Amino acid sequence: MGKIVAVTGNEACAQALKQINPDVCAAYPITPATDLMQRFSSYVNNGQVDTELVLVESEHSAMSACIGAAAAGGRVATATSSQGLALMWEMLYIAAGTRLPIIMPLVNRALSAPLNIHGDHSDGMGARDTGWIQLYSENAQEAYDNTIQAFKIAEHMDIRLPAMVCMDGFIVSHSIERVEYIDDADVKNFVGKFQAVNPLLDLDKPKSYGPLILTDLYHEYKRAQHEVMTKVPKVVLEVAAEFEKMTGRKYSLFETYRLEDAEIAIVVMSSAAGTTKDIIDQYRDKGVKIGLLKPRMFRPFPYLEIADALKHLKAIAVLDRADSFGGYGPLFMEIASAVTSMDTKPAMINKIFGLGGRDYLPEQGEHVIDELINVAKTGKVQTVKEYIGVRE
Amino acid sequence: MSKKFWETLPQGSVVLEAGSSAKFKTGGWRSMKPKWIEENCIQCLFCWMYCPDMSVKVTAEGKRAEFNYDYCKGCGICALECPGKKGNKAIVMEEEGK
Ligand code: SF4
Ligand code: SF4
Numbered sequence: 363m364g365k366i367v368a369v370t371g372n373e374a375c376a377q378a379l380k381q382i383n384p385d386v387c388a389a390y391p392i393t394p395a396t397d398l399m400q401r402f403s404s405y406v407n408n409g410q411v412d413t414e415l416v417l418v419e420s421e422h423s424a425m426s427a428c429i430g431a432a433a434a435g436g437r438v439a440t441a442t443s444s445q446g447l448a449l450m451w452e453m454l455y456i457a458a459g460t461r462l463p464i465i466m467p468l469v470n471r472a473l474s475a476p477l478n479i480h481g482d483h484s485d486g487m488g489a490r491d492t493g494w495i496q497l498y499s500e501n502a503q504e505a506y507d508n509t510i511q512a513f514k515i516a517e518h519m520d521i522r523l524p525a526m527v528c529m530d531g532f533i534v535s536h537s538i539e540r541v542e543y544i545d546d547a548d549v550k551n552f553v554g555k556f557q558a559v560n561p562l563l564d565l566d567k568p569k570s571y572g573p574l575i576l577t578d579l580y581h582e583y584k585r586a587q588h589e590v591m592t593k594v595p596k597v598v599l600e601v602a603a604e605f606e607k608m609t610g611r612k613y614s615l616f617e618t619y620r621l622e623d624a625e626i627a628i629v630v631m632s633s634a635a636g637t638t639k640d641i642i643d644q645y646r647d648k649g650v651k652i653g654l655l656k657p658r659m660f661r662p663f664p665y666l667e668i669a670d671a672l673k674h675l676k677a678i679a680v681l682d683r684a685d686s687f688g689g690y691g692p693l694f695m696e697i698a699s700a701v702t703s704m705d706t707k708p709a710m711i712n713k714i715f716g717l718g719g720r721d722y723l724p725e726q727g728e729h730v731i732d733e734l735i736n737v738a739k740t741g742k743v744q745t746v747k748e749y750i751g752v753r754e
Numbered sequence: 755m756s757k758k759f760w761e762t763l764p765q766g767s768v769v770l771e772a773g774s775s776a777k778f779k780t781g782g783w784r785s786m787k788p789k790w791i792e793e794n795c796i797q798c799l800f801c802w803m804y805c806p807d808m809s810v811k812v813t814a815e816g817k818r819a820e821f822n823y824d825y826c827k828g829c830g831i832c833a834l835e836c837p838g839k840k841g842n843k844a845i846v847m848e849e850e851g852k
Contacts, residue, residue, distance in 0.1 A: 461766030522765060560768045568772035575767055582760035583767055589760075 364544045364609070371499075371534035374506035374541050375441070375467045375527070376401035380411055381549040382513055384465075385436030385556070388416035388427035392446035393479045394531040395469040399441050421446040425453035425464075432462035433571045435561025437513070439464065443531060444471035447485045451492075457524045458493025459587065460571060461559075463516035464524040466494075467509060470632070470683075471531040472718040480719020481531030483631070483684040486660070487692040493587060495525035495594055496661040498631045500617075502539040505529040507611060508658075510544070513553045514601045520593050522559060528660075530633040530683075532719060548608055591662040598659055615664040617656045618671055620646060624653030626734045627672065629697050630681035631657050634715070634722045638681075641727040652731060657693070669700040677709045677738040679730045683716045690747050709737050712747040726751045780807070784828035786847045788821055794844035801832035801845060 369377070376398050379387070387406075389399040406415045416427045424440050432438045442450065447468060457464050470486050472478040486496060497512060499505040508527045516525040529535055544552075560569055575583060595615055602613035619639050621627055628638050635656040645652050655671055657663070672678060678701075682691025689695065694712035701707050713730055716722045730750065737743055764770055797818050802810040809826035811819040833845040 459766065460768070559765065560770065567770070570769040570774075571766075573767055573769050579763070582763060585760045586763055586765075 364542050364548070366540060366542050368538050369502060369541050370397075370536050370538055371502040371505045371529045372398040372469065372536065373401060374502045374543075375509050375529070376405070377543060378506050378509035378549070379439055380405045381544070381546050382437070382439075382510070382553055383411045383550075384413050384439045386414045386416065386428070386431035386438045387440055388418050388424045388431065388438075389440050390418055390421045390424045390442070390446060392421070392443045394471060394481070394535045395441045395443040395446065395467065397535070398467060398469065402441075421449040422453060425450040425457065428464045428466075429453060429457050429460065429462060432457070432464050433460065433561075434563045435558035437517070437556035438462075439466065441467040441469065443469045444473055444479075444485045447489060448473060451489075454489055454492040454494060454524075456572070459583070461522040461590070462524060463513075463522050465509065465512050465516060466524065466526050467505065468526045468528045469531045469535045470528050478718040479531070481533050481535075481633075481683075482717045482719065483528075483682070483692075484717075486526065486528045487684040487686070489526065490661060490692065493523065493591075494661060495521075495523055495659070497525065497527050497659055498657065499527065499529040499534065500632055500635050500656065502529075502534055502537070503541050503611075504658075505534060506541055506543070507605065507609070507613065510549055510552065511598075511601050511605055511613065514604075515594070515597050517553075517556065518597045518601075519557070519559075521590060521597055523590060523594070528632065533633045542609070542611075544609060552604070552608060594662050595659070595664055595667070613658065615657075615659045615667055616671070617658060619654040619656070621653030621655060621671060623651060625651040625675060626677045626679075626731075626738050627653045627655055627675050628679050628681060628727070628730065628734075629655045629657070629672075629693065631660070631693060632683065634681060634683065637722055637724060638727050641724050641731065645731055650731070650735060652734070657696075660693075660696075663696050663700075665696070665700040666703060668697070669703045672697075672700070672708065673704050673706075675708045676741075677711075677734050679711045679713060679734045681713050681715050681730070683714075683722075685714050685717070694747070709741055709743050710746070711737060711743055713750045714747065715750050720751055722751065779824045780827055781824045784823075784826060785850050786828040786830060787823070787850045788826065788828065788830070788833055788845050789848050790818075790821060791842075791844050791846065794839045794842045796837065796839055796844070798837060800835045800837065804831050804835045806831065
């Protein structure tokens with residue numbers, strides 16, 4: 363039996379890392395992820411873990427050191443946010459292309475300019491195409507649980523890919539919530555002993571990492587990388603089933619809430635999903651058949667599974683906490699892609715909300731639902747993409 | 755079912771064979787070619803030390819031997835560093851194909 367505690371999202375993730383005790387962590391501080399690695403560094407200092415903590419001079423170096431340590435044959439983790447992730451950009455692709463299972467809590471934060479330290483998904487969405495697995499968390503409990511599961515997913519012998527565990531900056535990273543911790547021994551047993559693949563430190567079998575691959579083979583390597591991603595959902599579900607057996611907490615590729623008999627639905631990720639569930643309850647009480655779908659695994663994106671869960675709907679509103687300037691919101695684009703496989707397509711609207719940590723308030727969700735009821739009734743969409751909660 | 759070609763590639767493009775770069779002859783990149791003038795050579799082995807590509811061969815007795823043109827890219831570092839004898843270089847660069 364685990365322990366029930368009142369902790370922040372950062373504290374919960376640091377606890378998960380402590381319980382897993384990685385071989386190497388290389389980190390550089392950045393708000394709001396600073397506090398996570400700062401807590402972890404005190405575990406190192408107090409001898410509660412025997413991790414080699416490498417304090418580097420930038421996030422580019424942090425990810426570079428993680429790549430080196432992972433290639434050497436170690437279990438490796440780091441954490442970052444926003445500009446830190448942006449500075450890692452080059453190395454993120456190398457970690458994935460080299461198939462190194464590095465785990466990184468990403469405390470989602472807005473990108474400059476203008477400079478802002480608060481939560482939105484611009485950083486994570488920017489890393490969409492890097493080849494990393496991405497799991498998004500609604501609250502501190504999910505951030506903790508996802509971190510533990512991420513190790514088992516990423517290190518699975520069929521996968522060997524890096525994974526990001528995302529949680530909303532400040533909203534989750536710095537808010538104290540009720541979290542159930544799992545016993546140390548159970549966490550250790552769950553993630554298992556790390557098994558290295560082609561470790562550089564196996565000196566009897568010399569090898570090279572990072573060769574130049576040109577027109578003769580690059581295309582084939584990318585084809586193989588795509589193939590690995592197609593195997594991820596099965597592993598995510600297997601790991602979730604095992605996790606549920608241990609904790610009773612259920613995880614999947616996405617979560618649905620009152621969706622089965624719904625006519626309209628909101629699709630939204632992370633902490634805003636919690637607020638939206640409350641609003642949905644109020645509308646349900648008024649007899650409105652509305653539900654929610656909250657993607658957990660954004661990369662790889664489970665297009666067919668989500669399409670199946672949404673196929674009975676008349677209208678869908680996708681709420682994005684990031685924008686693709688000159689395009690629709692990144693989550694909307696994925697849901698729109700999923701919808702292409704349906705015979706009868708629901709009407710869809712896209713709302714951009716909560717950028718730079720702007721509060722997502724119940725009345726914003728209510729306005730969206732009121733509009734959605736109308737869209738479902740008329741089948742007509744006035745404006746596809748719109749900002750909500752804007753001061754006018 | 756037999757595997758497709760791309761399925762047989764080593765995971766993460768790791769090269770599992772030690773010393774396999776010997777198979778990749780880079781001499782074809784060369785536009786300038788170093789030429790060794792033995793009578794000016796004082797056997798200092800600067801050229802061997804400075805060559806970024808191990809293209810200066812050394813005999814079992816530790817004596818300067820011919821260039822290995824299979825890999826020499828013609829960078830000219832050896833010619834620059836060569837002290838030669840009494841101001842006469844023991845390595846000169848010549849245009850390839852001349
Ligand atoms: S030209 Fe450059 S590559 Fe060729 S032998 Fe001299 S130093 Fe080596
Ligand atoms: S650097 Fe010049 S002098 Fe010295 S060993 Fe090489 S060729 Fe001879």
